[in-house]
Amino acid sequence: MVNGIERPLDLLNSSKGKEVLVQLKGDKQFVGTLIAFDIHPNLVLDNAKEMQDGEIKKNIGLTFLRGDVIVFISPASTALK
Amino acid sequence: MVNGIERPLDLLNSSKGKEVLVQLKGDKQFVGTLIAFDIHPNLVLDNAKEMQDGEIKKNIGLTFLRGDVIVFISPASTALK
Amino acid sequence: MVNGIERPLDLLNSSKGKEVLVQLKGDKQFVGTLIAFDIHPNLVLDNAKEMQDGEIKKNIGLTFLRGDVIVFISPASTALK
Amino acid sequence: MVNGIERPLDLLNSSKGKEVLVQLKGDKQFVGTLIAFDIHPNLVLDNAKEMQDGEIKKNIGLTFLRGDVIVFISPASTALK
Amino acid sequence: MVNGIERPLDLLNSSKGKEVLVQLKGDKQFVGTLIAFDIHPNLVLDNAKEMQDGEIKKNIGLTFLRGDVIVFISPASTALK
Amino acid sequence: MVNGIERPLDLLNSSKGKEVLVQLKGDKQFVGTLIAFDIHPNLVLDNAKEMQDGEIKKNIGLTFLRGDVIVFISPASTALK
Amino acid sequence: MVNGIERPLDLLNSSKGKEVLVQLKGDKQFVGTLIAFDIHPNLVLDNAKEMQDGEIKKNIGLTFLRGDVIVFISPASTALK
Structure with a gap:
C-alpha cells in the first residue's frame, strides 16, 4: 500500500471504503x-x-470525527492483524 | 445515508432537521x-x-455549541439504537 | 425561535437584548x-x-467574555425553564 | 454603559483609562x-x-497581559461593587 | 547527515525511506x-x-500520525544506537 | 511610562534595554x-x-522565550519594587 | 552576543552551529x-x-523538535556555565 503515497493524506485517500483504526487523544x-x-x-x-x-x-x-482530537489513523488491515 | 457523502461536512448537511448525538471533550x-x-x-x-x-x-x-469542544457528531438514528 | 437560523451565529443575533446562559470550559x-x-x-x-x-x-x-473559553450559549428562556 | 456597544471590543474601548477586573484561566x-x-x-x-x-x-x-490567557474583562465599577 | 540541512523539514526529507523514532506528547x-x-x-x-x-x-x-501530537522526530540510526 | 502607549506592544517597545519580569504559564x-x-x-x-x-x-x-507560554510581561521597575 | 539582535529569531540565527539548551513544556x-x-x-x-x-x-x-512544545532556547555557553 506504500506505493503512491507522496503526501500524508494520500494514505487516507487510498483507505476510503476500507476499515480504519483511529486513535484519539485521551485513549x-x-x-x-x-x-x-x-x-x-x-x-x-x-x-x-x-x-x-x-x-x-x-x-x-x-459519525463525524473532528481532526483536532485525532492522534493516528491506520488501515485496520495492518493495525488489527 | 453514506451515499453522497464526499466531504465530512456533507454528513452534517444530511443530518439537518434530524436528531444528533454530540460528544464533547471531557465526557x-x-x-x-x-x-x-x-x-x-x-x-x-x-x-x-x-x-x-x-x-x-x-x-x-x-443552544449554540462551539466546534472547538466537539469530539464527534453522529445521527442519533445510528448512534442511539 | 428556530425559524430563520441558517448559520450558528444567527442564534446569537436573535438573542441580542435577551438573557443567555453561557457555559465555560471548566464548569x-x-x-x-x-x-x-x-x-x-x-x-x-x-x-x-x-x-x-x-x-x-x-x-x-x-463583561467581555473571550470566545475561546466558551462551550455553549443558550437563550435563558429555553435553558433555565 | 451599554449604549454604543455594537461589537465586543467596544466595551474595552469605552473602558480605557478606567479600572477593570481581568479573570485569567486558572483562577x-x-x-x-x-x-x-x-x-x-x-x-x-x-x-x-x-x-x-x-x-x-x-x-x-x-503590565502587558496576553489575550490568550484571559477568560473575561469587566469594568471594575460594575464587577467590584 | 547534517550536510544540506538548511531548514528543519530538510531532515525529514533526507529521512524518507528510513526508520525514524517519533516521540508524541504524553510519552x-x-x-x-x-x-x-x-x-x-x-x-x-x-x-x-x-x-x-x-x-x-x-x-x-x-499509519498516519497528526503533526499536532508530535514532540520530536529522529532518524532511528542515531536515536536508537 | 503610560504616556505614548497606544497599543499593547508599545509597552514592550518602551521596555527595550530595561529589566522585565515575565510570568509563564505553570508558575x-x-x-x-x-x-x-x-x-x-x-x-x-x-x-x-x-x-x-x-x-x-x-x-x-x-534566552529566546516563546510567546505562547507567556502570561504577562512587566517592567521590573514597577513589578519588583 | 546581544549586538545585532533586532528580532527574536536573530538569536537563533547567531546560535547556528553552536550548542543550545532547549526547555520543553512538561520539564x-x-x-x-x-x-x-x-x-x-x-x-x-x-x-x-x-x-x-x-x-x-x-x-x-x-533530531527535529516541533516549535509548539518549546518554552525557551538558550545558547549553552550562557545557560550551562
Missing part, C-alpha cells in the same frame, strides 16, 4: 469504514465502534 | 435536533439535552 | 443579557452573574 | 487601569494588582 | 519507516510500532 | 533585560534568571 | 548543536541529548 479508539476526510483531517466513519482494550465498547454507526 | 454528551452548522463546526441544536451514562441530565433547549 | 456558568458578539464568538453580557449549581455566586455586571 | 485575577488593547485582546494595565479571594496578593504595576 | 513513542510528511508535520509511517520503555508494545503497520 | 517566572520581541510576542532576554518565590533559581543568560 | 530539556530553525520555531539539533536535573538521560543524536 479512546474508533474502528469504522472511512467514508470521507478533509485536510484537518476531519473524518466520516460508517459502522463506527468505540473500542477499549481491543473490545467493542459502543456502536456509534455513522 | 459531556448532547442530544438534539441539528438546526445549523459552520466549518469549525459550530452547531445550533434545538431541544438539546445534556446526557450522562445514557440518561438525560439537563434540558438545555436551543 | 463555570454565566447568565446575562447578550449585548454584542463577534465570530469567535467573544461576547459582551450585561447584568452578568456567575452561577454554580443553579445559584448566583457573584455579580459581575457588564 | 488568577488582575485589577488595573486599562491603558491599551488589541484584537486578541492583549491588554496593558497600569497599577495592576494580582487578586485572590478579593484580596490584593501582589502589586505588579504596569 | 508514547513510535518507530517506523518514514514514507511521507507535510508542513505540520503530519507523517505516514510504514511498519510502525508503538514503543514503551524501549520495548515494542503494539504493531500498528501503516 | 515559572523569568527576570531579564528585554533585547527583542515580535508580535506573538516571542522575547529575547539577556541576563535571564529563572525565579521562584522571589528567589533566583537558575541563571539562564541570553 | 524535558534538550542540549544539542543548532543546525536549522524556522519561524515556529521548529528546530533541528545534532548530537541532541535529553537532560534531567542537569544529567544526560538519553542520547537522541540528530
Whole structure:
C-alpha cells in the first residue's frame, strides 16, 4: 500500500471504503469504514465502534470525527492483524 | 445515508432537521435536533439535552455549541439504537 | 425561535437584548443579557452573574467574555425553564 | 454603559483609562487601569494588582497581559461593587 | 547527515525511506519507516510500532500520525544506537 | 511610562534595554533585560534568571522565550519594587 | 552576543552551529548543536541529548523538535556555565 503515497493524506485517500483504526487523544479508539476526510483531517466513519482494550465498547454507526482530537489513523488491515 | 457523502461536512448537511448525538471533550454528551452548522463546526441544536451514562441530565433547549469542544457528531438514528 | 437560523451565529443575533446562559470550559456558568458578539464568538453580557449549581455566586455586571473559553450559549428562556 | 456597544471590543474601548477586573484561566485575577488593547485582546494595565479571594496578593504595576490567557474583562465599577 | 540541512523539514526529507523514532506528547513513542510528511508535520509511517520503555508494545503497520501530537522526530540510526 | 502607549506592544517597545519580569504559564517566572520581541510576542532576554518565590533559581543568560507560554510581561521597575 | 539582535529569531540565527539548551513544556530539556530553525520555531539539533536535573538521560543524536512544545532556547555557553 506504500506505493503512491507522496503526501500524508494520500494514505487516507487510498483507505476510503476500507476499515480504519483511529486513535484519539485521551485513549479512546474508533474502528469504522472511512467514508470521507478533509485536510484537518476531519473524518466520516460508517459502522463506527468505540473500542477499549481491543473490545467493542459502543456502536456509534455513522459519525463525524473532528481532526483536532485525532492522534493516528491506520488501515485496520495492518493495525488489527 | 453514506451515499453522497464526499466531504465530512456533507454528513452534517444530511443530518439537518434530524436528531444528533454530540460528544464533547471531557465526557459531556448532547442530544438534539441539528438546526445549523459552520466549518469549525459550530452547531445550533434545538431541544438539546445534556446526557450522562445514557440518561438525560439537563434540558438545555436551543443552544449554540462551539466546534472547538466537539469530539464527534453522529445521527442519533445510528448512534442511539 | 428556530425559524430563520441558517448559520450558528444567527442564534446569537436573535438573542441580542435577551438573557443567555453561557457555559465555560471548566464548569463555570454565566447568565446575562447578550449585548454584542463577534465570530469567535467573544461576547459582551450585561447584568452578568456567575452561577454554580443553579445559584448566583457573584455579580459581575457588564463583561467581555473571550470566545475561546466558551462551550455553549443558550437563550435563558429555553435553558433555565 | 451599554449604549454604543455594537461589537465586543467596544466595551474595552469605552473602558480605557478606567479600572477593570481581568479573570485569567486558572483562577488568577488582575485589577488595573486599562491603558491599551488589541484584537486578541492583549491588554496593558497600569497599577495592576494580582487578586485572590478579593484580596490584593501582589502589586505588579504596569503590565502587558496576553489575550490568550484571559477568560473575561469587566469594568471594575460594575464587577467590584 | 547534517550536510544540506538548511531548514528543519530538510531532515525529514533526507529521512524518507528510513526508520525514524517519533516521540508524541504524553510519552508514547513510535518507530517506523518514514514514507511521507507535510508542513505540520503530519507523517505516514510504514511498519510502525508503538514503543514503551524501549520495548515494542503494539504493531500498528501503516499509519498516519497528526503533526499536532508530535514532540520530536529522529532518524532511528542515531536515536536508537 | 503610560504616556505614548497606544497599543499593547508599545509597552514592550518602551521596555527595550530595561529589566522585565515575565510570568509563564505553570508558575515559572523569568527576570531579564528585554533585547527583542515580535508580535506573538516571542522575547529575547539577556541576563535571564529563572525565579521562584522571589528567589533566583537558575541563571539562564541570553534566552529566546516563546510567546505562547507567556502570561504577562512587566517592567521590573514597577513589578519588583 | 546581544549586538545585532533586532528580532527574536536573530538569536537563533547567531546560535547556528553552536550548542543550545532547549526547555520543553512538561520539564524535558534538550542540549544539542543548532543546525536549522524556522519561524515556529521548529528546530533541528545534532548530537541532541535529553537532560534531567542537569544529567544526560538519553542520547537522541540528530533530531527535529516541533516549535509548539518549546518554552525557551538558550545558547549553552550562557545557560550551562
